[in-house]
Amino acid sequence: MGAAAPGGKFGAERGGAGLAAVRKCVCAKMVEQGGLRVVRCGGSELNFRRALFSVDSKYLFCASGDFVKIYSTVTEECVHILNGHSRTVTGIQLNPNNHLQLYSCSLDGTVKLWDYPDGILIKTFVVGHQLHGLFTVARTEDSVFVIVNKDKPDIFQLVSVKLPKSSSQEVDAKEISIVLDFINQSPKCIAFGNEGEYVAAVRDFYLSVYFFKKKTTSRFTLSSTKNKKHSRNEFTCVACHPKEDCIASGHKDGKIRLWRNFDDDKKYTYTCLHWHHDRVMDLAFSVTGTSLLSGGRESVLVEWRDTSEKNKEFLPRLGATIEHIAVSPAGDLFCTSHADNKITVIHRNLEASAVIQGLVKDRSIFTGLLIDPRTRALVLNGKPGHLQFYSLQNDKHLYNLDIIQQEYINDCGLVQIELTKAAFGCQGSWLATVEQRQEKETELELQMKLWAYNKKTQGFVLNTKIGMPHEDHITALCFCNADKAEAPTLVTASKDGHFKVWILTDDSDIYKKAFGWTCDFVGSYHKYQATNCCFSEDGSLLAVSFEEIVTIWDSETWELKCTFCQRAGKIRHLCFGRLTCSKYLLATTENDILCCWNLLSCTLEWSTKLSVRVIEPDPNSENIAAVSQSPVGSDLFVFKPSEPRPLYVQKNICREEVHWGVFVPRDAPEAFTSEALQWLNRSQFYFLTKSQSLLTFSAKSPEEKLTPTSKQLLAEESLPTTPFYFILGKHRQQQDGKLNDALGNELVQLPLTENVPAINELLHTPAHVLPSATFLCSMFINSLLLSKETKSAEDIPDDVDMEEQKENDDSDEENNFTETVQDTDSVDLEEDILHQLSKSEEKELRKLRKVDYSWLTNL
Numbered sequence: 001m002g003a004a005a006p007g008g009k010f011g012a013e014r015g016g017a018g019l020a021a022v023r024k025c026v027c028a029k030m031v032e033q034g035g036l037r038v039v040r041c042g043g044s045e046l047n048f049r050r051a052l053f054s055v056d057s058k059y060l061f062c063a064s065g066d067f068v069k070i071y072s073t074v075t076e077e078c079v080h081i082l083n084g085h086s087r088t089v090t091g092i093q094l095n096p097n098n099h100l101q102l103y104s105c106s107l108d109g110t111v112k113l114w115d116y117p118d119g120i121l122i123k124t125f126v127v128g129h130q131l132h133g134l135f136t137v138a139r140t141e142d143s144v145f146v147i148v149n150k151d152k153p154d155i156f157q158l159v160s161v162k163l164p165k166s167s168s169q170e171v172d173a174k175e176i177s178i179v180l181d182f183i184n185q186s187p188k189c190i191a192f193g194n195e196g197e198y199v200a201a202v203r204d205f206y207l208s209v210y211f212f213k214k215k216t217t218s219r220f221t222l223s224s225t226k227n228k229k230h231s232r233n234e235f236t237c238v239a240c241h242p243k244e245d246c247i248a249s250g251h252k253d254g255k256i257r258l259w260r261n262f263d264d265d266k267k268y269t270y271t272c273l274h275w276h277h278d279r280v281m282d283l284a285f286s287v288t289g290t291s292l293l294s295g296g297r298e299s300v301l302v303e304w305r306d307t308s309e310k311n312k313e314f315l316p317r318l319g320a321t322i323e324h325i326a327v328s329p330a331g332d333l334f335c336t337s338h339a340d341n342k343i344t345v346i347h348r349n350l351e352a353s354a355v356i357q358g359l360v361k362d363r364s365i366f367t368g369l370l371i372d373p374r375t376r377a378l379v380l381n382g383k384p385g386h387l388q389f390y391s392l393q394n395d396k397h398l399y400n401l402d403i404i405q406q407e408y409i410n411d412c413g414l415v416q417i418e419l420t421k422a423a424f425g426c427q428g429s430w431l432a433t434v435e436q437r438q439e440k441e442t443e444l445e446l447q448m449k450l451w452a453y454n455k456k457t458q459g460f461v462l463n464t465k466i467g468m469p470h471e472d473h474i475t476a477l478c479f480c481n482a483d484k485a486e487a488p489t490l491v492t493a494s495k496d497g498h499f500k501v502w503i504l505t506d507d508s509d510i511y512k513k514a515f516g517w518t519c520d521f522v523g524s525y526h527k528y529q530a531t532n533c534c535f536s537e538d539g540s541l542l543a544v545s546f547e548e549i550v551t552i553w554d555s556e557t558w559e560l561k562c563t564f565c566q567r568a569g570k571i572r573h574l575c576f577g578r579l580t581c582s583k584y585l586l587a588t589t590e591n592d593i594l595c596c597w598n599l600l601s602c603t604l605e606w607s608t609k610l611s612v613r614v615i616e617p618d619p620n621s622e623n624i625a626a627v628s629q630s631p632v633g634s635d636l637f638v639f640k641p642s643e644p645r646p647l648y649v650q651k652n653i654c655r656e657e658v659h660w661g662v663f664v665p666r667d668a669p670e671a672f673t674s675e676a677l678q679w680l681n682r683s684q685f686y687f688l689t690k691s692q693s694l695l696t697f698s699a700k701s702p703e704e705k706l707t708p709t710s711k712q713l714l715a716e717e718s719l720p721t722t723p724f725y726f727i728l729g730k731h732r733q734q735q736d737g738k739l740n741d742a743l744g745n746e747l748v749q750l751p752l753t754e755n756v757p758a759i760n761e762l763l764h765t766p767a768h769v770l771p772s773a774t775f776l777c778s779m780f781i782n783s784l785l786l787s788k789e790t791k792s793a794e795d796i797p798d799d800v801d802m803e804e805q806k807e808n809d810d811s812d813e814e815n816n817f818t819e820t821v822q823d824t825d826s827v828d829l830e831e832d833i834l835h836q837l838s839k840s841e842e843k844e845l846r847k848l849r850k851v852d853y854s855w856l857t858n859l
Helices: 012-033 708-717 723-745 757-764 773-784 798-810 812-825 839-849 854-858
Strands: 037-040 059-064 067-072 078-083 089-095 098-106 110-115 120-126 131-135 143-149 156-162 170-172 176-183 190-193 198-203 206-211 216-221 235-240 247-251 255-260 269-274 280-285 291-296 301-305 312-315 322-327 333-338 342-347 352-357 378-381 386-391 396-402 418-425 430-438 444-454 459-467 474-479 489-494 498-506 515-524 530-535 541-546 549-554 560-565 571-576 584-589 593-598 603-609 612-617 624-630 633-639 648-654 658-665 683-689 694-698
Touching: 059 089, 059 342, 067 089, 089 143, 098 131, 110 131, 131 190, 143 176, 176 198, 176 206, 198 235, 206 235, 206 247, 247 280, 255 280, 291 322, 378 418, 378 658, 386 418, 418 474, 430 474, 430 489, 444 474, 459 515, 489 530, 489 541, 498 530, 530 571, 541 571, 549 571, 549 584, 571 612, 584 612, 612 658, 624 648, 624 658
Parallel strands: 089 131, 120 170, 190 235, 235 280, 280 322, 474 530
Antiparallel strands: 037 694, 059 067, 067 078, 089 098, 098 110, 110 120, 131 143, 143 156, 156 176, 190 198, 198 206, 206 216, 235 247, 247 255, 255 269, 280 291, 291 301, 301 312, 322 333, 333 342, 342 352, 378 386, 386 396, 418 430, 430 444, 444 459, 474 489, 489 498, 498 515, 530 541, 541 549, 549 560, 571 584, 584 593, 593 603, 612 624, 624 633, 633 648, 658 683, 683 694
8 A cells, every 4th residue: 555656566665665654644634523532332341340230120330441331230222321531430329318329430530420310520530549449338428438549559548538519520639548558459458347337358368457437457467378278368358247346358368257256466366267268269148147158160059148157048150150249229139240351140049130240351362353244243253262243233142142052160270262263254154163273292182063043042052073084283274265166175284285166065865965065175375284274255266375385276276376475474364346346366474464466367466565464355345454553552544455545544443452353244334424434434444453342433422322221211111100000000001001992993194192292202301401391392393283194274175175065054054963872872982092183173173274374383
């Protein structure tokens, strides 16, 4: 890219200068237009901090990246997103003095106060330090407690921050007092007890307790040498009894210690509870303090009733390590946050009632980012041995597909079977997966599976299992997705120096009809390792890279057509152009060179120096997105292989290295008019960073992405269920039913008020943000007028009106007689069914419609 060199090719040096110039130009243009920004679109951790219940247990608050997400505990829907922090949210707490307000803190150094039912930011308190945790106590009305970082990176303090009262929305909160020093960064290691009389903090082998009335600190130490040699007494978490002087601490060896009499350094005692075989991840007391909840790597929630080892209950098979435990203020619900980015809502009787599943964070994403052609769901590594299907439109986990089909054993020393490759083919009709396990260099276990989509079960069913398809690791696999392909074709490339072509064959016999996959061709090039493979858009050509050399093969005869070699390092990515640019082939190398070849002339079209980490073609256009790595972050370039200048360039889309990217076709095209942004009209680009944060480019705020049903859910469920509602509830439902039956028999039907935007805005918008009454009056009156679908008097011709008038005059006596008979014969049904309008009444109604009511809009 950049300026074109003589002969139509791109020079590396001039291309780099051109990219720099274009980068400045396009970035300036983007700033001028505004609206487009990089946002997190799911994938943010739901388990980063403890979840928080509302007072009525209807809603669950989660710190998720830069946002605070509010979920319904019944429907599992996200009903609000509180967006205002510029960095990761590290703590959330309800306002003790107003249960409809929420505090949040972030690494951006601010504490924000929200009116969460309406999603309104009330006030921002600027503390100035990075905040790692937040606590509130009812007895300190004008203060909150936060975890701050001192000058040294591993030393943290618990401090009290006084929140000044001010009319301005942003206030400086600089009045800070230290409560405890040298504490752990995690909020799980700090707890307030006995209605805020003391605070306990644990770190390493130390337990510190600060008493607010005495303003004294007691410290207790566990020795790692007085017990057995390999004893692990380190503290991992702490919880305090809400009513009594009792502290529960979790430890690395799986034990739980209950501390009492800790107001005296010499008379303190503790007892042990032991069930967990590994470290205790979190602890929580019930609201009344009669039971203690604990969780760990066993994926089991343990309830210690009366804090007794003999009286305990279990909720097993929760799916993943329990990271956090939270209890609702009403005491009727618990929730557990898990290592697979999942939150489980649990009833008081230890029965799971709801599951809020985020994007599962695997140890590493081997499969890359895939798109299911049928559902347009994002597909990638999920739980160990599974593929996860995630809806990007709804930011919701759909389901897991078990690929390995073996029970997972959570053992750090055990070599697990890894799901390394996956690819969709034939518009989502086939799925190919590769799994491997290697304990030693000479002991490679390799297996490839082909899955067929079953329309009846709406899922994938295992069709073919191939053991050891290659003698070494499989580096790439791809389907031929051409529309005119005669039979499904799959190609695999391997470090053993071969690529293999697999085709679907008929395996039917006299007993049943069946299809299976078999190897049709094996290719190689001078015993070099095969590293990448891809088909052209029409499926006529196959490109396979062998280390530094790119080979082109005819897909019908599997003959070698030509080779390209730049000696610029091993090929890292291969990519064919699409649509009008299908004659181009692009490749990136380990020496940070981006090359483009013309397949018609078999020559190098252009090349440039660019450290490309991700290159992805847009399936709906000629555009190609390339993400490069720079010393300060990652940069995005969008270009067409046939044009010398990039369409769009943005520096520092994120500070981390980008590992994967993918284009997702839009359900409805966008309408960006700028040439620099038109590449987003048909498809949306998503990319995954090193820390597995899923990001994209968007012009909408997170709140605007919520469905209308989700946004209305919070307002409707927050309406109180009063005794007056119980008295009139059934009566109102009966009246609505009668009205609906009557409207079905009427000739003129009025519009339903529940579908009128003006009425919805009046009822669902907070009063303090509504516009003036004069503006609302005209909108409200217009909403009550009949729609154009109902014929008005102006729509009826004059001659028809005159004919009807004569018929009405001749039949007035007959109509009146008919109405009298109906009144005498249907007295019992008079209360339930409204009578139909007579023709004379319809005539009067037409006259009323001609009256001009426009003067009402001026009121």
